[in-house]
Amino acid sequence: MEHTAIQSTSAKKHKPAQPFTREEFERVRRVLKKKVQFAQGDVAVAYGALLAGCRFFAGYPITPATETAEIMSRLLPQVGGTCIQMEDEIASVGAIIGASWAGAKSMTATSGPGFSLMQENIGYAAMTETPCVIVDVQRSGPSTGQPTEGAQGDIMQAKWGSHGDYELIALSPSTVQECLDFTIKAFNYSETYRVPVILLADGIIGHTREKIELPEYGDIQIIWRKEPTVPKAEYQPFADDGTKVPAMNVFGTGYHSYITGLTHAETGYPCTDSQPDHHQLVQRLCDKIRDNRKKIIMVERDYENSTRDETVGIVSYGVTTRTVYSAVKTLRQAGTPVNHLRIITNWPFPEQEVAELAGRVNRIIVPELNLGQVYHSVREAVDGRCPVTACGKIGGEMHTPREIIEAINGSAD
């Protein structure tokens, strides 16, 4: 699936980008200019997308995600891609799914209210196994909430927002550099597993300016979807080749695939009255992610060699991790051993990693910018091995390190 070949863009510049050649990658690097830059998270997302080979962006203005659309509208023509401002977020996801089937790596970016609107089509992307990336620069909700304030309120929606059973992948960046790096990872996961991938950024990191360093050719892996190699007459668009991820034809290549959100057989054609067919399909959609959890799940562990009785655990993700680093340092200086587990892959949820932490600590707290979302997943994974305390904060401000320390001290009883 790793490609080094890409179609020439010289004659027909306005075409979907097939996987990268070195030449094409380096052209994008030239468009992005300096290797070291001072940039916003939203901008870094756009850079990451272009470096991953994204050639189609559809979006709708929404604070605090708009800058991604702005930068894509400026840069996509420079690399021969297409950027369109659609009439709403529903159309935006529709357009990126269509573009993906026409052979382009595609992305949209939004925030809470737009993310809510997108859910039906995200379910469609899951059901039809369409690679695409959806960036959710989370803001305070519910409803219009605090448009300019960051939050981590869409973690559960990212997994459960559409109806029915499905699995997808969601990643949480905590720095501007990670906004760039994880967008590339998001595209790679999306192409590898043929699944919509959600980048769970937030308004704080989206609007923070930090130093970023752009990768060079060879620094990063760029993955392109597995394409069919069988004769056209034998191709079944949803047949499991043993990997649970079927080869994906691109429209216009003569494979004649019918893609539907209805329950479909391996041929792609609807079979909506069959219990076994539905079960087989949806089970595979879930298993292709669950079976590969070890490859997909990323965490960072900062554990001490201390006894369980004296050690406290903190589980964090996204921007909140930055405060936790400071709190951990202060706690350790004060003589409290801390094991810090930072979740990078929110979905699929790192259950085993959290369970392992629970075996090393006397209690866990979960600071997050909501009133308790990942807290519930942590409790489920801990399964009674130790007490778990929520440490939510809403309203657009991050925790102070002191608030986290006080929550830990307060949870001692």
Add this chain to the structure above:
Amino acid sequence: MFRPSKHIREKYLEEEMWPSIFCQGCGIGTVMNATLRAIDKVGLDIDQTIFVSGIGCSSRVPGYLDADGLHTTHGRAIAFATGVKLANPELTVIVFTGDGDMAGIGGNHFIHAARRNVDLTVICVNNYNYGMTGTQVSPTTPVGGITMTSPYGNVESPFDLSALAIGAGAAYVAKWATMYPHEMMTAIKKGIEKKGFAFIETLAACPTGYGRKNKMKEGKDHMLWCKENTIGKSRYERLSEQEQNSCGKIVIGELRNIEKPEFTAEWSKLVEQHYME
């Protein structure tokens, strides 16, 4: 008889999927047949032709064709089709939709694609009701029309879909009915050939749904209704203003055919201008 020839059947239909779900007397088959004949006349490369649809009876058409098809979510076909076309402008993209799918839940995508003048051919089977869910009132149900959700008669004014397309900026607009299959076929052919947003509205019978509840139980009843209630554009234009206002008939024919800048062509120019080697 306007029936698909053996040539059309063998070249374009996906045998495995037949028979279709369409009811006896349904107008969709005629629209499908006219579309395939139009495609054949244009000489489209079927490998490069993508059929996109939403949800509803008419949206099932791509499933019966041996071609790439994208059967999307309710109302969103035109948004998905926009993505397909923009990502690869060399593809010919044909959208099958219905009055509920396109003008109800999907109305916004319809007017914006027309405004942008994206090179799509949108074929709308207007049968005045939500047929697949069992005869509910739609944005084109006539005033007084009986449906399961307008049991005492529809009190809302219906959309004139073609007027809406013209108002929104479509480059090509034609309205026909299934009783004029050859004219419809010509309109679809011209729509496909038009570089821009082409909209072909086809008035169609829904004998088991809207027809059953509105004294048009058989396909032929709708034909008679069309004969009484439609007027050709050229004849209409010969009427005096007073006669036009009082005739109360649906004007059919080629309602608009203009040249205007098309989105993907304009975007290509923009890329040529800003592309960085």
